[in-house]
Amino acid sequence: MFARISARLRPMIRVETLVLVVVAWMLAVFNGGWWSAVGAGRDWSSPQNWLFLLACFAALTLLHFAVIVAVSNRWIVRPLLTLLVVLAAATAYFVHTFNVILDPTMMENVLRTDKNEVADLLNFELFAWIIGWSALPVAFIWLVRLQPVPLLRAFFIRLGTVIAALVLGVLAIVPISRDISSFMRNQREARYLITPANYLWGLALNTFHNSRDADAPREPVGRDARLLPAAGTGPPHVLVLVIGETARAENFSLLGYSRETNPELAQAGVTVFSAVKSCGTSTEVSVPCMFSPYGRANYDEHRIRRSETLLDVLVRAGYRVHWIDNQSGCKGVCKGPGVEFEKIDPRSDAGLCSDGECFDEIMARRLQAELPDVHGNTVFVLHMMGNHGPAYFRRYPPAYRKFTPDCATAELRDCSREEVVNAYDNAILYTDHVLASLVKILGEQSTRLDSAMLYVSDHGESLGEKGLYLHGIPYAIAPEQQTHVPMIVWLSKTLTDSGDVNAQCVNAKANEPLSHDNLFHSVLGLMDVSTSAYRADRDLFAGCRGPTDRSLVQSGNH
Numbered sequence: 001m002f003a004r005i006s007a008r009l010r011p012m013i014r015v016e017t018l019v020l021v022v023v024a025w026m027l028a029v030f031n032g033g034w035w036s037a038v039g040a041g042r043d044w045s046s047p048q049n050w051l052f053l054l055a056c057f058a059a060l061t062l063l064h065f066a067v068i069v070a071v072s073n074r075w076i077v078r079p080l081l082t083l084l085v086v087l088a089a090a091t092a093y094f095v096h097t098f099n100v101i102l103d104p105t106m107m108e109n110v111l112r113t114d115k116n117e118v119a120d121l122l123n124f125e126l127f128a129w130i131i132g133w134s135a136l137p138v139a140f141i142w143l144v145r146l147q148p149v150p151l152l153r154a155f156f157i158r159l160g161t162v163i164a165a166l167v168l169g170v171l172a173i174v175p176i177s178r179d180i181s182s183f184m185r186n187q188r189e190a191r192y193l194i195t196p197a198n199y200l201w202g203l204a205l206n207t208f209h210n211s212r213d214a215d216a217p218r219e220p221v222g223r224d225a226r227l228l229p230a231a232g233t234g235p236p237h238v239l240v241l242v243i244g245e246t247a248r249a250e251n252f253s254l255l256g257y258s259r260e261t262n263p264e265l266a267q268a269g270v271t272v273f274s275a276v277k278s279c280g281t282s283t284e285v286s287v288p289c290m291f292s293p294y295g296r297a298n299y300d301e302h303r304i305r306r307s308e309t310l311l312d313v314l315v316r317a318g319y320r321v322h323w324i325d326n327q328s329g330c331k332g333v334c335k336g337p338g339v340e341f342e343k344i345d346p347r348s349d350a351g352l353c354s355d356g357e358c359f360d361e362i363m364a365r366r367l368q369a370e371l372p373d374v375h376g377n378t379v380f381v382l383h384m385m386g387n388h389g390p391a392y393f394r395r396y397p398p399a400y401r402k403f404t405p406d407c408a409t410a411e412l413r414d415c416s417r418e419e420v421v422n423a424y425d426n427a428i429l430y431t432d433h434v435l436a437s438l439v440k441i442l443g444e445q446s447t448r449l450d451s452a453m454l455y456v457s458d459h460g461e462s463l464g465e466k467g468l469y470l471h472g473i474p475y476a477i478a479p480e481q482q483t484h485v486p487m488i489v490w491l492s493k494t495l496t497d498s499g500d501v502n503a504q505c506v507n508a509k510a511n512e513p514l515s516h517d518n519l520f521h522s523v524l525g526l527m528d529v530s531t532s533a534y535r536a537d538r539d540l541f542a543g544c545r546g547p548t549d550r551s552l553v554q555s556g557n558h
Contacts, residue, residue: 010145011144012145012146013147015149015154018144019069019072019077020069022085023065024061026064026088026196030195031193031194031195032092033095033193035053038190052179052180058168059172059176060194062169062172063166064196065165066166067200069158070158074146074149078141078142082142085134085137088195089130089134090129091196091198092129098390098412098469098470099467100470100473101193102193102199103189103474104202105472106202107198107202107206108202108284109282109283112328119356120390123409125411125413189476219307220307220308221293221309222313222524222534224532225314225531226317227377228529234500235450236374236376236377236378236449237377237450237451238371238377238378238379238442238449238450238452239378239380239454239523239527240380240382240442240453240454241379241381241523242381242438242453242456243290243383243456244384244386244457244485244486245283245387246386246389247386247431248460248461248481248482248485249485251424251425254272254488255272255274255486259403261425262429263429264433265439268490269439270439271491273510273514273540275511276486277484277513277514277515278458278483278485279295279516280296280458281471281472281474281482282458283327283328283331283458284331285301286458287330287333288331289304289516290520291309291310291333292307293521295517296517309336310520310524311333311334311336311339311381312338312339313524313529313531314523315336315337315339317530317531318377319377319378319379320377320378321378322379323381323383324342324367325344326344326357327384327386327388329343342366346358355394357385357394359385359395359396360431361433361437364434371442372445384431386427386457387424389424389470390412390470392406392423393406393407393423395427396426397430402426405418406426408423412469417463420463420464424461424463435455435488442492446492446493450494450498452491452501452526454489454522455486455489456485456487456516459483460481460482460484461482462481462482465479491503499546500545501526501545501546502544505544520538521534521538522541525542
């Protein structure tokens with residue numbers, strides 16, 4: 001189409017000029033969050049503040065330009081810039097709509113998102129936004145003619161341009177260095193509002209880390225794991241470990257929420273822990289972290305991802321471990337030998353599944369079908385869909401549509417905050433039903449099994465507080481709604497009556513400060529696994545068991 005337009009309407013420009021114009025457009029148009037943050041509280045009647053803003057824009061434009069023009073030439077510059085503009089428009093949409101910050105962790109979430117999660121985020125508003133904000137620069141990219149330059153000359157021009165841009169970019173920063181450095185120290189996460197640097201940096205960093213970790217050997221954990229002799233004399237031990245999704249403690253009536261969101265669990269004889277902190281604000285961080293012995297206290301993402309997990313230790317101690325997933329996978333936690341992984345098939349139950357996903361109750365039915373055939377020590381890990389947003393309305397069947405009107409769309413901007421909270425609370429109500437169903441199923445087998453259920457959410461969720469929605473805010477600045485999570489324990493009567501665990505002692509710990517760091521050691525303690533990887537000070541059941549307490553402490557000290 002553009003080829004048929006008169007040459008007079010298609011100016012001839014250099015590759016460098018095209019890159020500079022498009023980069024300046026992206027920095028000016030797609031960075032509302034950044035410009036709002038850097039300009040907050042300034043007196044715009046002062047020329048000094050306008051000079052600061054101009055110098056900041058010049059520096060960012062020149063530094064972006066230097067990076068992009070260094071990898072551009074006449075043959076790839078058009079598709080490259082088109083891709084950058086479209087991605088920048090999409091990034092601006094999510095930053096504007098949900099107030100997210102696209103740091104490397106959030107970028108990792110984006111890269112690992114499955115097709116069902118993507119479908120929840122794709123909507124007409126997103127496409128309209130991208131088309132509306134990218135149509136003009138994309139048309140310009142393909143309309144202009146690019147001046148042909150001999151290859152060697154083009155190389156030296158490009159080299160000189162990159163050097164000049166870097167020098168000028170640094171010089172632009174010098175007059176505002178004290179001001180901008182103070183701002184960046186006080187608001188460190190604001191750098192991840194700069195588009196396209198945020199997604200380019202996140203993509204580069206994740207690519208590097210994934211390639212480095214792909215073939216790295218797994219660090220052994222708990223190689224000396226064994227089952228304590230006393231644990232092998234009674235009925236089989238069965239633990240149902242439920243990993244919740246996006247459930248925040250603030251909306252659980254068991255923890256004081258004014259709405260009745262936990263009516264069934266309130267009658268189920270559970271212990272709910274009131275002060276539990278997540279390891280991260282996203283599934284990609286929290287799930288590997290909670291199954292690791294290192295946790296948040298000694299957080300090292302790459303060591304966590306390259307090490308064996310709680311499940312490997314349980315297998316080594318003789319447990320059968322079966323992961324049942326109704327989410328986007330186990331995030332590398334279940335890849336060890338001996339760990340069974342089962343992804344729920346959305347075609348398996350027409351009553352509970354539709355549009356490629358299933359309600360969480362299907363995992364309760366799977367457990368009910370499998371439990372009668374369990375005759376040895378077993379751990380089931382159930383990974384819930386839970387309250388995964390923004391399509392909260394898809395997480396519960398119509399029978400649990402108690403709080404109305406509820407937001408019936410993934411486009412949260414089309415709903416009032418009250419409607420969003422209603423939909424979220426309905427999903428919590430349904431989670432309550434699923435957990436209570438698991439307790440009932442385990443209770444039906446209590447005459448032959450020593451069983452327990454432990455539920456903990458991976459992270460929380462923002463529902464409009466301070467303008468924030470969803471999750472994934474960097475941990476250092478994350479609101480409590482994204483890090484304060486519910487944890488619930490149910491113990492079978494046979495387990496408590498036998499003296500294995502003192503239920504009153506566990507109840508007395510309900511208000512102690514806990515975190516995901518306690519999961520690894522608490523599960524080992526509850527399942528009577530002796531290993532030097534165990535730490536009694538992180539076991540929430542420590543001091544509440546019978547004769548096995550001293551043996552576990554001794555194994556941990558060793």
